[in-house]
Amino acid sequence: MPLVGLGTWTATDQVASEAVKTALQLGYRHIDTAWQYRNGGAIGKGIKESGVPRSEIFLCDKLISTRHTRAEEALEETLEELGTDYRHLWLMHWPVPLNPEGNDWKLPKLPDGSPDYYTGTSSSPFTFVDTWLSMESAFRKYPSKHMASLATLEAGSVVPAVNQIEIHPQLPQDKVIEFCRQKNIAVVAYSPxxxxxxxxxxxxxxxxxxxxKGNGIGVANLLINWALARGYGVIPKTTSPRRMTDNLKLVDLTEGEMQAIRDVGLSAPKRYCTPAWAAKGVFLDES
Incomplete structure (x- = not known):
């Protein structure tokens, strides 16, 4: 898995297509998307127009929360939308099943505005563990070299491969990173x-x-290299060719510089991605 990838959240239509095409032509080989972004067609178009062989591109996609009860069906749909017959990484976007028959295809809500969770029935309860098992079932139908999945360690028989979480100096996630390292789970930082x-x-x-550091290095590039030095991948989102190029620059950081970046971040701790269900205790914030 290439450690520096291109994030595509909020990028749609021609913007997403051009961004992917440009990134691949500049040397990127890791593209991150999700069915929830509704840009699969544009991603596929950018891949084809880049001229880079599909076999050289590491592609990550995610299962949307409203399709947890139909994982295999969702897998087939997203492959078709992306215009490919495989992806290397398939993640559960959030470990939160939402009502597939709710009032919104992405984030259904109850009349009081709270998330419309899907919990199954009293006789047949449903949790994200069941989602994992259904993803695992789909996994077995595809060549294992082309797909890896992430979910709970306490169910199923497929070893988790990747955990993609928010990590940056303001949210270093030390405990989660160490846990994943102990379990041989690769970590990728979104919002690095x-x-x-x-x-x-x-x-x-x-x-x-x-x-x-010279060479036109900026703070964003420092943060990316801070992450790489800590041993995990990053998927910064940008549509700017200049920033795409900058994000690939490697910088050596001393232990003192690593600590300085960490100290600056911890002086103003912040989690930027805060979905509605975070308040329900679904996610453990180590801060």
Missing amino acids: LGSPQSTVLTNPKLKTLAES
Whole structure:
């Protein structure tokens, strides 16, 4: 799995297509998408127009929460939309089954505005463990070299391969990373820069550190290399060819510089991705 990939969240239609095409032509070989982004067709178009052989591209897709009861069907639909017959990584987008018959295809809600969870029936309860088992069933029908899946460690028989979570200096996720390392689970960071509004991106100390590295290195590139040095992959989202190129630049960081980046982040801890169900205790925030 290439450690630096292209995130495509919020990128749709021609923008997504051009971004993928450009990224691949610049040297990227890891593209991250999800059915929930509704850009599969554009992603597939960008891959084809890039001229890069499909066999060289690591493709990640995700199972949307409203399709947890129909995982295999969703798998087939997304493959068709992407215009490919395989992907290397298939993730459960969130470990939260939502009502497949609710009032929204993506985030159904109850009349009071709370998430419309799918829990099955009293005689046949349904949780994300059941989702994993159905994904595992689909997994066995495809060549294992072309697909890997992630879910709970306490069910099923397929060893989890990847955990994709929010990680950046303001949310270092030490405990989760160490747990995954012990279980031989690869980690990929989404939002590795925090967000465009992250205070870390404008921090004077990090700006000075970036400038000292030369070669046009910026704070965003420092954060990407901070992540790589910690031993996990990143999928920063951008549609800018210049930023795509910058994101691939490698920078050596000393132990002191690694700690300085960490200290700046922890001075203003922040989780940027906070879905409605996080308040229900579905996700454990180590902070």
